[in-house]
Amino acid sequence: MTKSIRIALFSILGLMLNACGIPDLTSKQEDTQLPGTYGSGASHEGSSANLRWNQLFDDPNLLQLIDVAVKNNKEVNIMMQRISVAENEIQARKGAYLPFVSLGAGADGQKVGQYTRNGAVEENLDIKNGKAFPSFLGNFSFGLFSSWEIDIWKKLRNATEVARLEYLASMEGRRFLITNLVAEVAQAYYELIALDNQLENLEKNIEIQQNALEVVKQLQFYARTNSLAVKRYEAEVAKNTARNYEVKQQITVTENRINYLLGRTPQAIQRRSSDFMNSKPKVLAVGIPSQLLKNRPDIRQAEFELSAAKLNIDVARANFYPSFGIKAGVGFEAFALKYLINTPESLAATIAGELAAPLVNRNAIIADYKNASAKQIQAAYEYEQRIINAYTEVSNQLSNIANLDKDFERKGSQVDALTQSIEIASQLFKSARTDYLDVLLTQRDTLEAKRELIETKLKQYSATVELYRSLGGGWRDIEDIANVASAEGEGSSGQLGPRR
Structure with a gap:
């Protein structure tokens, strides 16, 4: 063996031994364990997360708003450009290991x-x-x-795979954005309808109080009551008329918020408000908790980010090798x-x-390697955190829906009783068997009870929408609307029906 060959072999051996001085770092294995069920009372036969939004919402006005929002929302379009950047990064890294x-x-x-x-x-x-x-x-x-x-150590190929995983994570990020957007538009739409009902309730109450005011004035004319009753009714009418304008302003703000989500300037929102109080939110099947790992885009996004973080450790480790x-x-x-x-x-x-190969002053390489390890542990914790958060959100909404059903039933009975008491109090007042304050307070209590009943109905719809979002629904038909990544899942495994 010639001297030059021996020198070359010893040099290679020295470089290989140098690579052995890689720091020992810890990593974290993610914990994806979830309870088997959400508890008693939940439907476990399939998940309504597989439903497309046109299967959940039957209001054509709301469906049209959601379609426009998915197409025109500025955040969605910004996310599309981020996805394009991630896709281009794959091409750039793929070319790095070619001649x-x-x-x-x-x-x-x-x-x-x-x-x-x-x-x-x-x-x-x-x-x-x-x-x-x-x-x-x-x-x-x-x-x-x-x-x-x-690329002996697969550093460049692993870097390309990291770019691919980051691209898939950005796709899931867009789906998560769509899920939240659908929920936001639906909740704002139901809030707008609830405000319409609040306005109608308020105007009816004002009309009742104005009629009562005329009655009190007539009774004063015949000396059967005094001016104090007249002034109290005038003040009540003025107070509710002022609140009328407040509700109208809330309607304007809510309409503008919907238009913002739709990516357009303020304009009137077409809606159907007349049957709101008689309608019932649909029942959603929640399936089993483990389905969240597949259905929730934010969990899938965290999963891809964790896989990319694991590969980044291999990329950083390869920098120690020749x-x-x-x-x-x-x-x-x-x-x-x-x-x-x-x-x-x-x-x-x-x-x-x-x-x-690096021989002296490898501080930067060691720091990158430690950072890659720390980011992997961070990604594992974030993955676990999103899983726990998803389970908690679904559990909270299931409890919320059950309690709101009971709350609405009790408030409905309260409104019925107070509505009947208005007529009784008015007749007693006309026959001088009760004071005008009893009539006034009964009207005020009825108005407040109806307002709370409408708010409870709104909370019922909001809870259903939030449960749909928490299950991971709302993104499966974006391919048909936005012409992007193919939607996963086919058909529906969840059963819908009116809530009893």
Whole structure:
């Protein structure tokens, strides 16, 4: 074995041993364990997360608003550009482990000093027929040049896979954004309808109180009551009329919020408000908790981010190992243009191999490696956190829906009783068997009870929408509307019906 070969082998061995000094770091295995059910009373036969929003909502006005929002919402369009960036990153990293080939040409001139090494050589060197070297020597060249890093440790291929996983995570991020957008539009729409009902209730109450005011004035005229009753009724009418304008302002603000979600300037929102109090939210099947891992886009996003973080550790570890590269070139080179394409005199070629590994001052590489490990642990905790959060959200809404059903039933009985008491109190007041305050307070209590009943109905719809979002519904038909990634899941495994 020649001396040069032994030196080369010992150099390679030294570089390999240098790579053995990689710090020992800890990693975290994610915990995806969830309870088997959400508790008693929940439907476990399939999940309504597989429902498309046109299967959950039957109001055509709401469906049209959601369609427009998914197409025009600015946040969604911004997210689409982020997805394009992530997709381009895959292409960039994929090209990194392929050979780079370029075509180049160059021209330069040089005059060396006579008492330099090159100058001394030129002084005693003929190039042809005894002619002296030119004092100003040119250099012209063109050819193909190539460089290629051999991806022995899969660093470049792993980096490409990281980019692919990050792209998939961004796709899930968009789906999560769609899920939240659908829920926001639906909740704002039901809030708008509830405000319409509040306004109608308030106007009816004002009309009742104005009629009562006229009755009190007539009774005062016949000296059966005093001016205090008249003033109290006038004040009550004025108070509710002022509140009337407050509700109208809330309606305007809610309409504008919906238009903002739809990515357009303020305009009237078409809606159907008349049957709101008689309608019933639909019942959603929640399935089993483990289905959240598939249905929730934010959980799937965290899963892809965790996979990317794991691979990034391998990428960072590969920086400790030697890198192997090959450089080659072929072309023509001459000191004068007239000789440039002479073959084989001006034909030039080069090929070289490179072997390099960090030996001294590896602080930056060690820091990157530790950071990659820390980010993997962070991603694992975030993944677990999103799983727990999803389960908690579903559990909370199931309890919320059950309690709101009972609350609405009790408030409905309260409103019925108070509505009947208004007529009774009015008759007693006309026959001078009760004071006007009893009538006034009964009307006030009835107005407040109806307001609370409408709010409870709104909470019922909001809880259903929130449960649909918490289950991971609302993104499966975005392909049909926005012409993006194919929707997962087919059909519906959840059963819908009116809530009893």
